[in-house]
Amino acid sequence: MSIDCHVHPWTRDFMKKNGPIMKACEFFNLDVSKLPASTDQIVSEMDEAGVSKAVILGQDTHATGNPSFKNYTLKNDSLAAIAGRADGRLIPFAGVDPNAGKDAVKELKRAVNDLGMKGLKIHSSANSVYPNDRKLMYPIYDFCQENGVPILLHTGTTGLGDCDIRYSKPEYLDEVCQDFDGLKVAMAHFGWPWSDVAIAVALRNPNVFLDISGWKPKYLPSNILPYLNGILKDRFLFGTDYPMLRQKEWMEDFRQSLEPRLKPGVSELLLRRNAERLLGA
Numbered sequence: 001m002s003i004d005c006h007v008h009p010w011t012r013d014f015m016k017k018n019g020p021i022m023k024a025c026e027f028f029n030l031d032v033s034k035l036p037a038s039t040d041q042i043v044s045e046m047d048e049a050g051v052s053k054a055v056i057l058g059q060d061t062h063a064t065g066n067p068s069f070k071n072y073t074l075k076n077d078s079l080a081a082i083a084g085r086a087d088g089r090l091i092p093f094a095g096v097d098p099n100a101g102k103d104a105v106k107e108l109k110r111a112v113n114d115l116g117m118k119g120l121k122i123h124s125s126a127n128s129v130y131p132n133d134r135k136l137m138y139p140i141y142d143f144c145q146e147n148g149v150p151i152l153l154h155t156g157t158t159g160l161g162d163c164d165i166r167y168s169k170p171e172y173l174d175e176v177c178q179d180f181d182g183l184k185v186a187m188a189h190f191g192w193p194w195s196d197v198a199i200a201v202a203l204r205n206p207n208v209f210l211d212i213s214g215w216k217p218k219y220l221p222s223n224i225l226p227y228l229n230g231i232l233k234d235r236f237l238f239g240t241d242y243p244m245l246r247q248k249e250w251m252e253d254f255r256q257s258l259e260p261r262l263k264p265g266v267s268e269l270l271l272r273r274n275a276e277r278l279l280g281a
Ligand SMILES: [Zn+2]
Pocket: 006, 008, 241
């Protein structure tokens, strides 16, 4: 049993309408013709790879000024519909646009209470908003903390074009986690190239998780390994960043290149148990 914590329910047609995503395809050197034709493909690819569940991520840029992101929103209702067809195997994390102010919290409330979303995803660079923005982000964190809603934040560089990576520096999350010590925060992509900072933030804040998505296991930087195998073994999360990386190729690579280097029990923490804690399962 394993849980992929980082899946984008994107289809080829959706991606083609988004310049920043097409730049990410170039970044990942992807053959566009191999991108998913439909979101129903996610579960069949999970089956092929032996992955039991996946967190599917929403995204919302409707109130963000950056014109490159005008087609980027994936409505929470669509996300709920995709999850609804998957027999409980797809766990939806809502997307809201922090730039919408009070409406962002309202939409998050609706997504959690009416649509059954289990968490929130924010991509600070796509939304051009700093994670420690007291006016735009703190009301969202308040809701998440009060309602036990985990939040996955993009951190580090991004393959997405037409946006700035400075919004996604992990250091901003230290302040957030100090102010919201009951909030569960997952830092996507372990904040690379600021992964030392991301690790420092995780060491100071017990509710911080780090996902290793967007990397083939064989390319994971070697300075991550002592933490993954040691003091932070309860905090790392398996994630692919589907469809940029596919579960089958990720798992094959993991079994060959990373699993043999993990201490006993760490593989199970990484693939499943830490995600269960994040999700409150
Ligand atoms: Zn991603």
